[in-house]
Amino acid sequence: MAPTAETRRSRRPGTALTTWLRRALSTARAGFPLAAALRGVVALALPLLLGLWTGHMVPAVFAGIGALWGVGQDGSSPYRLRMQRLLAVGLAGALGLLIGELALRSGHTAAVAGCLVSTAVVGGLISLRGPVLSVTGMHLLLGTTVGSGIAVSGSWWQPPVALLSGVLLVTFLSTSPWLWRRHRIESDSVRAVYRTAAQALTAVGTPHAEAARRSMTLALNDAHDVLAPDLAAATRHRPEDSDTGRLLDALRLAVRLGEVVSALVWEGRPLPPGVADLPMQMAERLLPAGRSTATGPDLLPAEKAVPERDLRSPAVRALVELCGTADAEAGADVVLSVPARPRPGRTVRLRYAVLLSACVLVAHISAVLLHGPRGYWLPMTVAFIYKPDFGPVLRRAVHRCVGTVVGVAATGAVALVTGNTPYALIGTVAVFGALMAVGVRHHYAVATTGLTGIVFVLVDLLGDHRTLYGTRILDTTLAAAIVLAANFLLWPDSAGSWAAAQTEAALIAVRRYRDLAPSATSARRQTLRRAAYRRLADARRAAAQARAEPLPRKRTLPDWEATITAAEQVCDAVTAEVLANTAGSAGDHAGRARRPRQQRDARHRQSGP
Template sequence: MRAGFPLAAALRGVVALALPLLLGLWTGHMVAAVFAGIGALWGVGQDSSSPYRLRMQRLLAVGLAGALGLLIGELALLSGHTAPVAGCLVATAVFAGLISLCGPIRSVAGMHVLLGTIVGSGVPVPGPWWQPPLALLSGVLLVTVLSTSPWLWRRHRIETDSVRAVYRAAAGALAAVGTPHAEAARRSMTLALNDAHDVMAPDLATATRHRPEDPDTRRLLDALRLAVRLGEVVSALVWEGRPLPPGVADLPLQMAGRLLPTGKSASAGHGLVPAEKAASARDRRSPAVRALLELCETADAEAGADVILSLPARPLPGRTVRLRYAVLLAACVLVAYISALLLHGPRGYWLPMTVAFIYKPDFGPVLRRAVHRCVGTVIGVAAIGAVAALTGNTPCALIGTVAVFGALMAVGVRHHYAVATTGLTGIVFVLVDLLGDHRPLYGTRILDTILAAAIVLVANFVVWPDSAGSWAAAQTDAALLAVRRYRDLAPNATPAQRQTLRRAAYRRLADARRAAAQAHAEPVPAKRRLPDWEATIVAAEQVCDAVTARTLADTAHSAGDHAPGSP
């Protein structure tokens, strides 16, 4: 489901990009202001709606890596020769490629240390050598402050929303039981659980060492524990396939009202009488329905106390894959740098910078990224050309243009890469103009972007055509292994072990589906057909659902055998 219009992010983009330039215009230190604007530009590009701690980590990685790269590039440029600059770019690209596939924070840091090196080695800057890196870091810190300051008055809002989304998805899955949409609804609940685990990751790490002192954090962890158990019950009901009364489908929302109260619903959900009446005696013969009713009756800390929330880390590409990507990235950057030298001389930074932006397979399909980059550049060039013709490039008009394009970029980061590229293109034109480079580069930027995209596509699809397919196959194998472990170990596992095995299996399947979709989005030779990973993943999900239903039934049967008065 797409998020709504990110108004707060758009406002952050306006302030973060316009404020440094206004201060530079006021104080006369425009060079430092431009580099602060570059830092703000990169910060807005990595701003997100993730929890505030994760935002801070990501943005600090952007600022520190970008400033370090800028310093490295400046030192290489001081040599006055192209060979040290080329060697510096290649070495930085290898380093960036080696760390980029090792997780989201390292990926962002790797890309921005490379971008900083490209800008530092391609833009001669007057003044002290230390000024541009500090200015760039200050621009990123401005975005960090703007993005994380709402923590002061809405500390747990993002975490609460992510956990509440699991209960909403569970209600949707229960409503879809017995219909053709049941499996898709169950997958939505799985994705919501995955997201909640990711959002709550810092709190989960703390909870493994000691019980959190903050009552709100404890409440969220208890709600997530119960949501994990709820996911098991819903999966079993989806497998059974018998339509449920509407009252039963509403039970997750009543649970959320009790566990995650808001100003409007703090007193909601205290009674489950309507749901109990809706669940007839025939319905309550289902172990899953009985388990659901029991969860609702005991929706408190004890109801999920036996659930272990930690999950095994996601598998990362192997060392060979990372090394191959690093070498190809370095080769692409070197080819782009040489091409820029031949076409434009020593100030041609746009080509290698575009390569660094496009060749990010962990950010999505490379072909789609390349196409969106070209489309966004063409639109951005046309837009900034029209603005320049209308305003005459006066400083105030340029700063106003940056503010508008900053908001556009912030929206594009969340909705469409081509839109984000349109905003970035217009901002870079203005920043370069404020540095004193007034050359008409409209057509040049379009051609450079197309050339950079061609370099990346050749490397990705001619030199390494099976990169996405190999990763999808590896992810699918990892998912099948997790499913087999769940199938074989669940019957004799403790409740905590069973929940961990089940969540790991469903999470691996979701990761495999994402990798398969990315592989199918990339072009492949006509003679080479990709496996039907989706069919394999669907079959594995059905195995998981069956194991879940069987285990829940066996648990209910064992509980009945040991109940007081049982034979």
Template sequence: MKASRGVRLTPVPLAAAARGAVALALPLLVGVWTGSVVPAVLAGIGALWGVGQDGSDPYRLRARRLGRMGLAAALGLLAGELALRSGHPAAVPGCLVAAALLAGSVSLRGRSASVSGMHLLLGVTIGTGIPVPGPWWQPPLALLAGVVLVIALSATPWLWRRHSIERDAVLAVYRAASEALSAAGSPGAEAARRRLTAALDHAHQVMGRHLTRRTRPGTRLNALRGAFDIALRLGEVTSALVWEARPLPRHVRDVPPLMAARLLPDGATAPAARRTAAPDTAPAAVPAVPGSADSPALRALAALAAESHRARPAESAARLPAYPWHDRAAQVRYTVLLAVCVLVAQLCAQFLHGPRGYWLPMTVAFVYKPDFAPVLRRALHRCVGTVVGVAAIGAVTELTTDTYVLIGAVAAFGAVMAVGVRHHYALATTALTAVVFVLVDMLGDHRALYSARILDTALAAGIVLVAHFALWPDSARGRAGAQTEAALAAARRYRDLAADAAPGQRHALRRAAYHRLAEARRAVAHAQEEPGRPGRSLPAWEDAITAAERLCDAVSARNLGGRGPASPGPESCGPKTSGPRSSRGPGSCGTTPPSRRPGPGAERREPGAPASRCTAGCAVTG
């Protein structure tokens, strides 16, 4: 983890690392002790894939995702095994192509579907590439047992930490709000506000299923819902204060942690808040900031702080909007390309290795995931991780071939993989490569394949990159354009909100706008990492997103009772942008915060006046 250049440190997930070590080592130990090594290895493969999809989201969502992934992988393994046992020369390639078509058709429909589709294809590659003795039903059940073990290890803390994940997510919003208030009036204000948006997005996703359920008064979940509703309103107030662009004193910056100490008293709130306020008290007012006595945002913060001691669940946005994926034509293109890449990889594997040529199509299934990360970066990390993993497991086997030592190495690599899936894909690939070598060796394949697997990985990555950038070079660009278009439309809906709209509707539109703008920013960053066609640059999507974020901040200030932003001058509107799905995009429409507004003689519009539009199509409302 790096701390330089403003990169925020992320704690090492020790609990997940421990789960990864136990989940991978336990089936192998049981298999060695009982003599059932083959089912144990298959259970280890299931645990390996389960560790790769373990996460820190709420326990029920985690168990549901792992369960769907396990079922898809087991069905894929069964289909591949039956195709291999049939003995027909076209059965294995046909099964792989059919699985690739099915996996590709669902992979761009959402994150959960993408994970299930990928593991369906992975199950088929293992089933068609590794002959397994015994009855046909045993391998799928063994693999599913490994996934169930990961589910049990991952979800067991629910028994004594039932809502701790939700509580931590809501608490993070208050901390992010305090950081944003601290950065107000500084060059880092917008970045801090974006971190607040990310914290709100995460808390909203974590709390999503609880927002539509009835809760009994006085319960922990009811208190969490009340704290989340206050957090939604705090986000609006904080955005307005950031838009005002004036530094705030410490007693204003400390309001969010004081509120958190009152609303979430049984956890690790900020030390300053614990020293300043007792759990049964709440700040009744926010002292005025010199020169800003008329600030509606400060008055709203004071009212919200006074209300926090009697927070009750209110009407809030029940679900975050699903961000747009590729259209049907793009889904069909990805499906066909994935199937072609898998077929070419399988033919190359049969030519190079004959049977047991699973590594090439398996690597294609892992690498060709344009919805997970830029394809070029993913391919490079896969190659680097494979080289390092081969070197690591090669060093271990040079020292010893003792079974228990190798199982210990699998446990260590399982812990590394659990960390890698949260921090760096190359690190996760390093651990996965080493574990697979041990598992295959325990199945009886003692061939020295170190150099062959490195070449196979490079060949599979080359197949994916050639197919992707030759036949679909604008995939990331198209998704970024769709995401940006949807985000700007959400910002316009928030801008056009009626003044007498219900608070629940206002917060829902505000959250949808900021959430989609954050997703669009990530999609644009994704597109910027992908090489495009020579001489073709990306439109100014990032400038448009920044302008829309500032517009939403200004609308938040307007909704709290203040004046809207001054009408932008010509210099505040950037050039028009164009995307693959829209011939007109918004310009970089700026807004003028109170501290930089024109003087009394400048023209101002009343709140009910019509919107002033930039020449590029981005409206700024008063």
């Protein structure tokens, strides 16, 4: 199927520039991650200061490299997942550094090339198997490139231990807020579902309704992922932590709310203003903004927010009844489960591993020919760029080149002003560390700018005072060219094939929901619906990534977006039909859920304080 006119317009240079500027402005409005920036400053400056004061600068620099990689993975995910990712980075990086260092100390050029290719194969094979394994594979290769490219004296075990200590410092700084804000991230993710549901209800009957419903779907997917460890524990035993139980109850109710909102979006009739306030009322009841043990405000009678004539809609009645029973019992029939996302098959992983290792080998040979031994920048840049699971390869390569140029210019300007005194260099590292922490959350080019400046300073502190500004730009450009040539000449259909596979998986999930939902139990219906919408969101993301990659001449991509949109509309229609058929039983369930609570309140009033 040929691309739509809108898709063709989006490929025009002027439209692309406008889109980029719009995204940049929205990023600027997203807020400055002050805590992450401060962590970047402390994590990168502290090891270097300690090395300067104690006279052990070499271990301090390797601790700074570990802190650099830790800051690069210091995201905003829950503390448990954040710790898993950072520990994987530290262990993989230290192991790779040890492998590369031992190969370099052997004195054989073939040993260095062999360990680079071997770790690239291993890293490529595991990188496409999940987010934690992805960063594990990349940092195993990064550690090997640094270890085989930077010669240091002293004991062989000191650099890996120092690097691991730098990552552990970032881990401590990143996860220590768990002590006083343990469930803040999980609570915010669940609250976001109710907020996007309210926005979707506001947009019902307008051209923006489907986009608002997609935002609610993404919020539900994110809340499922954030609470995945708690969901796995809850399947084995009831959570002892009351906060965890409250969050899971709120998420169960949010799943039912998502069903109702999808039905209302399909009906398309504008809703009274008070209806859009109901989701946030439910959130305040289940997730009070104060202490987790506090009791939320009493809900206003939902019927007063909806005129009698609007109650003829089954979806509106279901929303009113759901709001009137906004407690743990209302979502008791929802089985929370995170469907496993489809992952690339063995053939795809093997092909990626072979191409990655070939790129690393070509980069290593190019570095030896251009700069002699210990040319680590070229293979290191290849490891950073060739990560198709992190986003479009072309965009990543371009952002890498732009960030390197800006970083080189900034580093040169700072060197002219400060004169390369030790404390000035450490201050420069601190500033670039904050910049990198911001870029990790907002823009890859900004993160690359910070990383480039930090690496320049760390190498200078190791005693390499060569002027490498032009060399680094040349190496980055060459590494980007190697990756792009391998990806688009040898595997041009990689992103398109993945988008086609994701779309097919989504259509299968939609058919299952369409065929099984009318006769399924409530719990089974919710599971089928969530799986279908999640698959559709994944397919839309894969299609957008495929669109961002260049295409050979005389080739067009199928219009996956139109197919996905039609499938979403099918899901909305099935949801509305099933909800209409079960409206009577839903009312009976609401009455049964309301009576026990009223009886408990009556007994409490009779017993007194």
